[in-house]
Each structure stands twice: as C-alpha cells, then as structure tokens.
Amino acid sequence: MLEEPIKQDFHKQWLERKKIVEEIEKLRKSHLICYITSDRQNRVGSIAADGLRKIYDHLLETKKTDKSDRMDLFIYSRGGASDVPWPLVCAFREFCDEFNVLIPYRAHSAATAIALGADHIAMGPKGELGPIDASMRGPLAPIDELSKKRALVSVEDVRAYFSLAREMAKVREKKGKVKVLELIGKHVHPLILGAVHRQVKQSEYVADRLLNLSRAQFTKKQKKKIVKSLAGGISYHGHAISREEAQKIGLPIQKLSDELERYMWELYLEYEKALELTEPFNPEIEMNRQGVDQFTLKNSILAFVESTTMSDFFVQTIQFIRQRTLPQQVNINLSPRIQWPPQVDPSSPQHQCLVSEILARFKNLLGPKIAEEVQKQIIKQSKADRIVGKILSSGWERLTDIS
Numbered sequence: 001m002l003e004e005p006i007k008q009d010f011h012k013q014w015l016e017r018k019k020i021v022e023e024i025e026k027l028r029k030s031h032l033i034c035y036i037t038s039d040r041q042n043r044v045g046s047i048a049a050d051g052l053r054k055i056y057d058h059l060l061e062t063k064k065t066d067k068s069d070r071m072d073l074f075i076y077s078r079g080g081a082s083d084v085p086w087p088l089v090c091a092f093r094e095f096c097d098e099f100n101v102l103i104p105y106r107a108h109s110a111a112t113a114i115a116l117g118a119d120h121i122a123m124g125p126k127g128e129l130g131p132i133d134a135s136m137r138g139p140l141a142p143i144d145e146l147s148k149k150r151a152l153v154s155v156e157d158v159r160a161y162f163s164l165a166r167e168m169a170k171v172r173e174k175k176g177k178v179k180v181l182e183l184i185g186k187h188v189h190p191l192i193l194g195a196v197h198r199q200v201k202q203s204e205y206v207a208d209r210l211l212n213l214s215r216a217q218f219t220k221k222q223k224k225k226i227v228k229s230l231a232g233g234i235s236y237h238g239h240a241i242s243r244e245e246a247q248k249i250g251l252p253i254q255k256l257s258d259e260l261e262r263y264m265w266e267l268y269l270e271y272e273k274a275l276e277l278t279e280p281f282n283p284e285i286e287m288n289r290q291g292v293d294q295f296t297l298k299n300s301i302l303a304f305v306e307s308t309t310m311s312d313f314f315v316q317t318i319q320f321i322r323q324r325t326l327p328q329q330v331n332i333n334l335s336p337r338i339q340w341p342p343q344v345d346p347s348s349p350q351h352q353c354l355v356s357e358i359l360a361r362f363k364n365l366l367g368p369k370i371a372e373e374v375q376k377q378i379i380k381q382s383k384a385d386r387i388v389g390k391i392l393s394s395g396w397e398r399l400t401d402i403s
Contacts, residue, residue, distance in 0.1 A: 002315070002397055006299055011399050013274055014311040020267045021074075021308055027260050030070040030100070031062045036271045036304040037077040039106070041280035045302030045314060047080025047110045052088050054305040054312040054396060059095045061309040071096040073118075076268060079109025079130075082199070086206055089117030089213055098215065100254070103127040104268035106240075112230065113203075117210035120254040123243035124264050129251075130241060132203050132230045203231040216252040226250050275301055283320035283387050293322040296392070311399040317392045324382035 002010070017034075025032050033055060037045035062071065071092055092099045101107070101118040108130035115121050115129060123129075207227045211218050218226070229249045247253040256264070272278060287295045296319045303314040 002299065007397075007399070010311075010313070010397075013270070014306065014399055017267060017270045017274075017306065017311075018308055020263055020270065021306070024072075024074075024102075024260065024263050024267070025308070027257070027263065028070070028072060028100075030072045030098075031096075032072045032074055032102070032307065033058050033062075034074040034267070034271075034304060034306045035077070036075070036275070036306075037080065038275045038277065038302045039078045040275055040277050041282065043275075043281050043300055043302060044078070047077050047084050047114075049081065049084060050314070050396065051303055051305055052084055052091070055088065056091055057312070058305060058307045058309065059091060061307065063095060069097040070100070071098070072100045072102050072122075073114070074102045074104070074264070074267065075107050075111050075114065076103075076105055076271060077108065077111040078106060079111060082110055082113070082132075082203065082206070085110055085113035085117065085210065088114055089210060093117075093213060102264055103129070104264040106130075108240075112241075113207060113210060115251075116207055116226070116230075117213045118252070119215040120252050121246065122254045122256055122260070122264075123246065124256065124261050124268075125243075126265075127243050128240040129230075129246050131232075131239060132207060133200065133232065200232065207231055214252065218250070222250045271304065274304070283389070284322070287320065287322055287387075293324070295320045309400070312396055313399075314394075314396050316394045318394075319390045319392055320387055321390065322387050323385045325385055326382050 021032050021034065035047075035051060035055060037047060037051070039045075059071075073092065089099065098119050099117070100120045100122060101115045102122045103111075103115065104124045105126050106128045107115060108128065109132060112129040113132045116132075204227050207230060208223055211223050211226060226249055241249070243253050281297070283295055283297070286297075287293060296317065298317045300316050300318065301313050302316060305312040
C-alpha cells in the first residue's frame with residue numbers, strides 16, 4: 001500500500017498525462033489506452049499477462065461510456081511474453097470496430113506483434129518496430145561462462161549459425177548438414193534447439209493470424225513478406241525498424257498531423273519522466289555514494305496501463321544487499337590514546353581507582369563507536385562478491401479521479 005504523500009504525487013502526475021490523452025482522443029475521435037513498460041537500466045518491465053488483465057478493466061470502462069467505435073493503444077515497450085499479443089488484440093476487437101496502435105518511440109518484439117493486429121499503425125518520427133523472434137532460456141540452456149547462469153539462446157543466433165554453414169562454409173549435402181547439426185548439439189541441448197524451432201514457427205503463425213485481424217486486408221503475398229521480414233528476415237533482434245522501413249515491408253503506417261505527433265511525443269516524455277528512463281539505475285553506484293552495503297529502492301514503477309478513467313501501475317520496493325567474503329585473517333587496528341593530566345600517574349597505586357573510573361566511562365562513551373569502527377575495518381578488508389536484490393513489496397496499484 002502506497003503512503004499517502006507518494007500516492008498524491010503519483011495522482012498529480014497521472015492528471016497531467018490525462019490532459020494529453022484527452023487531447024489525442026479529441027484529435028482522433030477515439031478512446032485511448034496506454035500500455036507502457038520500463039526499459040530503465042536494471043529496472044526493466046515487460047509485456048505480460050498481468051498487464052493484459054489490467055487492460056481488460058480499462059476496456060470494460062470504455063463500454064460504460066460508449067464514447068467511440070474506434071480504440072487506440074498507445075504503447076512503449078521493449079517486448080515481453082510472446083503469448084500476450086494475440087489475446088490482447090482479440091480483447092480490443094471485442095470492444096471496437098476499429099483498432100489502431102500509436103507508437104511514439106520504441107515498440108519492439110511483442111509490442112511489434114501487437115501492432116500487426118492493428119488496422120492502422122501511427123508511428124511518430126522516432127517510432128521503432130523490431131523483429132518478433134524470441135530468445136529461449138530454460139534448465140537445459142547452456143551455462144554462461146562469466147555469470148554461471150543459464151544463457152539466453154537467441155533465435156537469430158541459431159539461424160545465423162546455420163546460415164554461416166550454408167552460405168560461407170558452402171554446406172549443401174545432407175551429410176554435411178547433419179554434421180553441422182551434430183556440432184551445435186554438443187553445445188546447445190537438442191531440446192533447446194527444438195524449442196527454438198517451435199518458437200520460430202509459433203512467431204510466424206501468430207504474426208499471420210494477427211495480420212488476418214487487421215482491416216488492411218493483406219494479400220497472401222503481402223502477409224508472407226511481412227512475416228518473413230519480422231520473423232526471421234532480420235538477423236539482429238535489436239534492429240530498429242523505422243516507419244519508412246515499416247511502410248516498405250507493407251505495414252499499414254498512418255500519416256500523422258504535426259499536432260498529433262507533438263501530443264504523442266509530449267505524452268511519451270511524461271512517461272519517460274515518471275519511469276526515469278534517462279537515468280540509469282545502478283545499485284552499486286548508489287551504495288558507494290552512501291557508503292553502505294545495503295540500499296532500498298522504494299516505489300519503483302515498472303509498467304503503466306492508463307486511460308482517462310483510471311491509472312494502473314506496477315510498483316516495487318526492492319532491497320539491494322552487497323554480499324562480501326571475509327578474509328581468512330582480519331587485522332583490527334584500535335589504538336585510542338588517552339592524554340593523562342600531569343598530576344595523574346596511571347601506574348601509581350594511589351591513582352588506580354581514579355584511572356579505573358575514567359577508563360570505564362571512556363569505554364561506555366566510545367563503545368558504540370569502537371564497534372562501528374571494527375565493522376568498517378572488517379568491511380574494508382572483505383571482498384565484495386556480488387549484489388543481490390530482495391523484493392520487499394510488488395504489485396499493481398490503482399488511481400482514479402476520486403483517489
């Protein structure tokens with residue numbers, strides 16, 4: 001549960017974004033829902049089923065108002081679950097006759113797949129789409145030598161390996177192809193390779209079905225070109241497809257007025273500010289700045305689903321801890337010096353009671369500081385191994401006009 005001052009601040013920010021949303025709705029004579037996921041360094045959100053559930057709530061609200069037969073999705077995301085685009089587009093189709101996607105900037109991977117189901121794709125000058133091939137990770141994936149974790153197996157990398165064998169090594173015969181497959185099978189588990197192949201087919205199948213939902217009425221040849229371009233025709237998953245390139249591929253790119261482009265970019269900048277997308281987050285830098293081994297990041301937002309009726313946002317509070325390895329031998333240097341008055345001789349029997357009393361007071365006074373100094377010296381001599389994050393709270397919060 002958010003603290004009231006934080007909640008009020010978030011509500012104020014939403015009302016500012018809401019004004020821009022209302023202007024876009026007036027221009028397009030539509031109802032607009034925004035789906036934004038963070039791509040801030042170390043604070044990445046993604047398209048997921050829980051976001052789809054929130055979108056459905058917003059769609060139900062539009063049914064109450066019955067404002068328009070046209071609905072727009074304003075989206076910014078680097079991607080996410082490949083099984084979300086189909087049900088998401090189908091959900092929109094249940095509530096409107098015309099469904100469009102507005103892309104001010106990045107709409108990669110799963111976000112691009114969502115756009116394939118739109119009647120029109122309104123891309124701003126900086127609008128980007130991307131390939132819809134996915135990456136695979138699982139218990140059978142190869143181990144990364146550096147991180148010692150399961151590595152991502154990229155569809156593009158597997159494709160590129162076979163392309164290398166075919167085009168550069170000139171492997172043509174069946175025997176040679178089998179050898180190529182056996183060689184990669186020694187490094188990547190065959191079941192992972194099978195999953196990669198299945199994912200390729202799934203991406204092609206979903207892309208084709210999504211294009212069938214669009215009112216653009218593509219021919220078989222046009223659909224084949226689009227699917228081939230996005231689900232295998234680009235060898236680098238991070239490639240940014242501009243609106244000019246998207247139009248050449250055959251996607252229904254809609255020309256925007258200068259006023260709409262301006263409002264779309266203003267709305268994106270509001271989300272950029274709310275998610276702090278231009279400010280990379282590094283827990284190690286923050287801990288070094290504060291001189292601590294433990295740091296808590298509070299109320300970090302990873303995703304938004306918003307409309308004029310309400311604001312849903314996924315927020316986390318996460319604690320970062322720097323783990324250290326103690327050295328085999330710790331050298332503690334504590335040498336406090338006491339300057340005794342000339343008339344006091346600490347070695348004299350007649351002054352022992354006075355010296356004992358002074359030392360006792362000294363110990364009580366400096367005890368906590370000594371413990372703190374010991375801890376500092378131990379930390380200084382300990383090797384920093386890694387930083388781990390522990391989620392203290394995580395979930396969706398909702399704001400409305402009466403919040």
